[in-house]
Amino acid sequence: xxxxxxxxxxxxxxxxxxxxxxxxxxxxxxxxxxxxxxxxxxxxxxxxxxxxxxxxxxxxxxxxxxxxxxxxxxxxxxxxxxxxxxxxxxxxxxxxxxxxxxxxxxxxxxxxxxxxxxxxxxxxxxxxxxxxxxxxxxxxxxxxxxxxxxxxxxxxxxxxxxxxxxxxxxxxxxxxxxxxxxxxxxxxxxxxxxxxxxxxxxxxxxxxxxxxxxxxxxxxxxxxx
Amino acid sequence: xxxxxxxxxxxxxxxxxxxxxxxxxxxxxxxxxxxxxxxxxxxxxxxxxxxxxxxxxxxxxxxxxxxxxxxxxxxxxxxxxxxxxxxxxxxxxxxxxxxxxxxxxxxxxxxxxxxxxxxxxxxxx
Ligand SMILES: Nc1nc2c(ncn2[C@@H]2O[C@H](COP(=O)(O)OP(=O)(O)OP(=O)(O)O)[C@@H](O)[C@H]2O)c(=O)[nH]1
Ligand SMILES: [Mg+2]
Ligand SMILES: [Zn+2]
Numbered sequence: 001x002x003x004x005x006x007x008x009x010x011x012x013x014x015x016x017x018x019x020x021x022x023x024x025x026x027x028x029x030x031x032x033x034x035x036x037x038x039x040x041x042x043x044x045x046x047x048x049x050x051x052x053x054x055x056x057x058x059x060x061x062x063x064x065x066x067x068x069x070x071x072x073x074x075x076x077x078x079x080x081x082x083x084x085x086x087x088x089x090x091x092x093x094x095x096x097x098x099x100x101x102x103x104x105x106x107x108x109x110x111x112x113x114x115x116x117x118x119x120x121x122x123x124x125x126x127x128x129x130x131x132x133x134x135x136x137x138x139x140x141x142x143x144x145x146x147x148x149x150x151x152x153x154x155x156x157x158x159x160x161x162x163x164x165x166x167x168x169x170x171x172x173x174x175x176x177x178x179x180x181x182x183x184x185x186x187x188x189x190x191x192x193x194x195x196x197x198x199x200x201x202x203x204x205x206x207x208x209x210x211x212x213x214x215x216x217x218x219x220x221x222x223x224x225x
Numbered sequence: 226x227x228x229x230x231x232x233x234x235x236x237x238x239x240x241x242x243x244x245x246x247x248x249x250x251x252x253x254x255x256x257x258x259x260x261x262x263x264x265x266x267x268x269x270x271x272x273x274x275x276x277x278x279x280x281x282x283x284x285x286x287x288x289x290x291x292x293x294x295x296x297x298x299x300x301x302x303x304x305x306x307x308x309x310x311x312x313x314x315x316x317x318x319x320x321x322x323x324x325x326x327x328x329x330x331x332x333x334x335x336x337x338x339x340x341x342x343x344x345x346x347x348x349x350x
Contacts (some may be wrong), residue, residue: 010350011252014242020234020341102227137227137263137339162323163263164337198332 024138028105031141035124041122041223044104044140045165049130050158052174054082055207056148057125059090060217060223065090068122068224073112075104075129082127092117103135104128122223132157134166144220147151149193149206150175150182158192165193170201170220177206228264231341232272236280238343243281248348251282255345260294285346293320294338298325304336 019025034044047053057072064070070091071128074082075098083095094115109126116124126142128135132149147168149157152175158165166172171193173186186204193202201219205212217225235256243251254273258264266289275339277283307323324334 011347012246012248012350013347014246014347015345016238016242016343017345018238018343020231020238020343023234103230105230133263134323135226135227138230163261195331 014114021137024106027110028139028141031106031109031113032143035111035141037144038118038121040118040121040124041144042126042140042142043144043220043222044128044135044142045148046125046128046132046135046145046168047130047150047174048132048153051130051148051150051153052149052172052207053127053130054085056172056174056205056213057086057127059207059210059213060123060125060222061086061089061091063213063217064123064222064224069116069120070123070125071116071121072125072127073104073109073116074127075108077101077129081086086127098129102129102131103138104140105138106140109140132161132164136167144169144222146170146220148172148174149189151179151182151186151189153183154182155188158189158196162196164194165200168197168200170203170211170216172207173202173204174207176204176211177209228268231264232269232276235269235273235343236276236282239277239282239346240280240322242346243348246348248350249281250349251277251346252287252349253286253288254343255284255288255290255346257290257292257340257342259292259340261335261338262341263294263339264341269276281348290344292337292340292342294323295336296323296325296333297335297336298328298330299332300330301325301328303327307333 017119045053061070072086072093075096078097083093086093096112145168173189176186179186190202193200201215203212205216297304303325325333
């Protein structure tokens with residue numbers, strides 16, 4: 001509280017000027033320092049419901065697990081389905097259920113860290129809640145934010161949701177194996193992303209067949225990729 | 226419902242300031258949201274009403290102010306407001322994309338317009 005001055009005898013105006021996103025931003029910065037101090041490369045994975053986040057995490061884990069120690073956090077409103085699916089690919093997984101909350105936040109990640117074995121951990125894959133709008137405002141402290149958008153969401157997904165791409169570091173245009181039947185041009189989605197934010201790391205992938213996943217991982221500079 | 230989280234932060238901030246000032250009642254809460262912030266005032270207000278139930282701020286009036294958006298162009302260095310293109314809105318959730326008013330480039334940095342701030346409160350002793 002900065003200034004306080006009387007308005008009438010018993011009514012006062014209190015100047016607060018408190019940034020409501022600051023608390024999360026501070027915690028995110030603390031998470032980042034924590035990751036850095038342990039040499040952990042953390043990735044925040046965003047995307048609409050069903051865009052292929054978990055399938056992509058499975059691909060990442062399969063490619064990394066023999067070279068690096070990988071752990072995942074699966075954020076969902078309910079169930080442990082995604083954590084169970086990632087576990088089949090290998091590596092440690094923690095399911096975080098957010099209940100009615102539509103996004104993960106820095107505090108949730110900070111708490112989740114105590115539920116993971118951090119010894120020698122190299123890469124932390126965080127699957128955010130399926131939602132392209134809400135998680136955007138809440139940074140987690142990750143080194144890289146990847147947005148997964150699939151051709152099955154239609155050709156306008158990126159131009160209609162620019163905010164989340166402006167805050168992203170990398171974009172995976174997923175389900176390219178279905179581009180033909182969907183009559184959606186993945187290259188166009190890639191161009192949309194790049195025209196929003198030149199320099200974005202973009203790759204065309206199929207999390208199902210694995211095509212393009214190696215290139216995406218190299219672009220994202222994931223250790224062991 | 227990301228408005229619920231931001232409303233939770235607002236409730237904590239307002240009630241702790243009011244308690245610190247030993248106020249009996251919070252009459253007004255002034256909130257500032259950026260022109261391009263992802264928070265809808267109607268939704269924030271909905272969650273604030275719930276959050277303030279049975280507190281000194283239960284009957285508070287909310288005043289929402291909009292902070293104008295400002296951009297800086299990484300290509301030509303232009304800094305300032307970003308006028309709406311003639312063909313539509315520039316809400317980041319609706320599009321089209323923010324474009325530099327000088328060179329038309331889209332490599333722009335948002336300097337302001339995304340804030341969510343509790344500006345001030347009016348309290349009664
Ligand atoms: N054909 C095809 N199907 C895919 C691809 N990637 C994911 N899928 C399928 O799409 C469906 C949803 O994939 P998930 O990986 O569960 O998507 P998600 O983003 O994790 O979904 P939520 O966690 O529910 O938000 C599954 O049936 C996947 O098998 C792909 O590249 N090609
Ligand atoms: Mg999933
Ligand atoms: Zn310019």
